[in-house]
Amino acid sequence: MHSDGTAQEHTEAGSERPFDVFVRTCPSRPALEHVTGKWGSLTLSALSSGTLRFNEVRRRVDGISEKMLSQTLRALERDGLVHRSAQPGNPPWVDYTLTELGEVTAARLLDLIDLVQRQMPEVLAARNRYDTTQDAQNHRP
């Protein structure tokens, strides 16, 4: 159902759907935030290349703190996007894999990230134009 990419019609049809991120109290809003948040998006993307141990994710997601990564992985695990597997040992071996749900989500997310990366030259050009215009306005006699 709805697998034919009707995303464009969504905004108009949103109110008929059981879940709607535009509604403040809808549980889909925090779910979207876990997926698209600063660290959630990079963590999901990092795991799309396969199972990783905690420190491997941390190296890949440049700049994330240990605490923030734990918190991010826990939210994604709770939402059923990431599977955590702990093996006994000293130190214990803990690794993280995308679930099927997580893989589908990561694929869409990577499409978006790929686009954002590809259009960066246009974004940087736009920023330059904007800043120049703002400067000109601020220094108007």
Next chain:
Amino acid sequence: MHSDGTAQEHTEAGSERPFDVFVRTCPSRPALEHVTGKWGSLTLSALSSGTLRFNEVRRRVDGISEKMLSQTLRALERDGLVHRSAQPGNPPWVDYTLTELGEVTAARLLDLIDLVQRQMPEVLAARNRYDTTQDAQNHRP
């Protein structure tokens, strides 16, 4: 160039690309955050249905403050995703439209939002399972 949807290969090929969100200092990281942030994502999505005045966006993006919406729209305008058009008058008429770059971005974003909304029943079931397990662990004698 790269228009054939090679998003899955991106994570491996990332280091050869000029822009890489996995690199802490890459300008694509804040650009992604503007698009995927809590308010940026909803604002872009709201505008995908067509030109809107400031208060129309605000009504659509349930829960956003006036200040936060101004800030969000300014970041999206600076990145070249939203066009702001002010008509003189009293009060002045200001409206917002997606640029071509914004439209392409919003389409990918809506694909992701659509997916997140559709898979909410599975996400809620996963949350229940997770919380039950955590509870059981916390109350273990």
